[in-house]
Amino acid sequence: MPEPTPVLPDVLDQIRALPASGNKLIICDVDEVILHLIRHLEDYLNDRDLMFLQYEYRLTGNIGRAADRGVLSADEVRRHLLAFFDEISHAQDLVDGADRALGALSDTWDIVLLTNLPGSHNKPAREKLLASLGIPFPVVTNSGPKGGAVAALAANRSGPVVFIDDSPTNHSSVQASLPSSVQIQFIADQRFLAAIEPETHIDLLTGDWQETAAYIRSIL
Structure with a gap:
């Protein structure tokens, strides 16, 4: 705990x-x-040829490239999240x-x-x-x-x-x-x-x- x-x-x-x-x-x-949130984030990722790797509660280590399932780095995930919230917070x-x-x-x-x-x-x-x-x-x-x-x-x-x-x-x-x-x-x-x-x-x-x-x- x-x-x-x-x-x-x-x-x-x-x-x-x-x-x-x-x-x-x-x-x-x-x-x-x-x-x-998840449905909007999934749309954002799909538009960028990215995806959730598993349906589990973590983002770092769980977002990857759709083509080869290559895992994004923590910095890449953070950058995408900032852009995502700027794009979707009003909608x-x-x-x-x-x-x-x-x-x-x-x-x-x-x-x-x-x-x-x-x-x-x-x-x-x-x-x-x-x-x-x-x-x-x-x-x-x-x-x-x-x-x-x-x-x-x-x-x-x-x-x-x-x-x-x-x-x-x-x-x-x-x-x-x-x-x-x-x-x-x-x-x-x-x-x-x-x-x-x-x-x-x-x-x-x-x-x-x-x-x-x-x-x-x-x-x-």
């Missing part, structure tokens, strides 16, 4: 700017949870049911969107897109494992905290930093969902927002 992750100073500044509240809290990822598709589920839950829960998004210039585009899709909740941008940010968001809350994310790394980080949280691993892409073996700290593994909303309601 990893050690608890400290919250980054710029992330803490964003969290401190949020309205104070002691209400129960849902901390929700964006990519592959609210907005599709990602909504995961079915995310708007309805979060809208209904927001009647009784505070909701904060915690997203790892390269390039601070992409945050306004993401906020605008989410708002246009009926998801007007505050967006906090993070970098790296999310445990420290989740613990900071949960500070001074008396009610339960639910963390929704697709990444095994982020869930492990949250387990180390805030083990009392309810952890929902949500993966919209059915191929990647089917390939996941959930860790014992995952309370629900799903790719369905109706199931997710019902589970969160059952917590109370």
